[in-house]
Amino acid sequence: MAFDPEPACRITLGVIVASAAAIGIPYRLRADRAGGPVSRRDDPRWFWMLMGMVVPPVASVCLAFLVQPRWVDFARIHLPPGWRLTGVPWAIAGVALFTWMFRHLGLNITSTATPRARAVLVTTGPYRWMRHPMYTAALILAAAATLLTANAIVAIGGVMMFGLLAARSRVEEQRLVEKFGDAYRAYQRRTGRFLPRVFS
Numbered sequence: 001m002a003f004d005p006e007p008a009c010r011i012t013l014g015v016i017v018a019s020a021a022a023i024g025i026p027y028r029l030r031a032d033r034a035g036g037p038v039s040r041r042d043d044p045r046w047f048w049m050l051m052g053m054v055v056p057p058v059a060s061v062c063l064a065f066l067v068q069p070r071w072v073d074f075a076r077i078h079l080p081p082g083w084r085l086t087g088v089p090w091a092i093a094g095v096a097l098f099t100w101m102f103r104h105l106g107l108n109i110t111s112t113a114t115p116r117a118r119a120v121l122v123t124t125g126p127y128r129w130m131r132h133p134m135y136t137a138a139l140i141l142a143a144a145a146t147l148l149t150a151n152a153i154v155a156i157g158g159v160m161m162f163g164l165l166a167a168r169s170r171v172e173e174q175r176l177v178e179k180f181g182d183a184y185r186a187y188q189r190r191t192g193r194f195l196p197r198v199f200s
Contacts, residue, residue: 005081006069009148012088014066016141019095027102031109035116042114047168051161058157065149075152087147094140101126101133113172121180123187129196131173131187135165136194169193 040048064071102109104125110116126133142158176184191197 003081005084009084009087009150010066010069012091013062013145013148016091016095016144017062017066020098020141023095023099023102027106027109028111031107031116034107035118038110038112038114038116040112043112044168044171047113047164050164054157054160054164057153058161061151061153061157062145062149065151069149072149072151072153077146077150077152077155079147079150084147084150087144090140090144090147094137094144097126097133097137097140101137105134113168114175115179119179121176121183121187128191130192130194132165132169132194135162135169138162138165139194166194 061072061075104127105122108116108119108122126136130136139158139162142154142162146155146158173184173188177188180187
């Protein structure tokens, strides 16, 4: 009888969803209470319009996979069971980076490209090496979800979401330069955008 990776994949995907919510939501609520909410209108309009097109199909497929994987078989990618189970360590790595990032960013967290009025420049934890570890964690978790679900919609949507975040990061960095000036420019020179800088 062939080994069925589906139960382990479904449990791991459920852990990803639950962990992201349990970690991210309390930090965002505390940040909003402490610094006031930041309007999404400050973001480029195209970002939220395109995210609104990409996120719902990915979320729907992931939810359907958790309830009944057969519902999303139409977009299935045929991967060997061993390949699918590599999504488990990727999920652990993504959740770990997500947690580490939130602990260091703290009350500075915002869902927009605009820093909070009382934001400070964080250069500790993962921010010591890369400027956008949240987006890196999102990419790792998208890769994990793709392997676990073996689904083309999750794969394509994950790539598109990271592409949108990467594009918005340029707007975000312009605003961080406006807020922190030379301190942020120096920080840019010694760190990578999404991965640690190998050569300084």
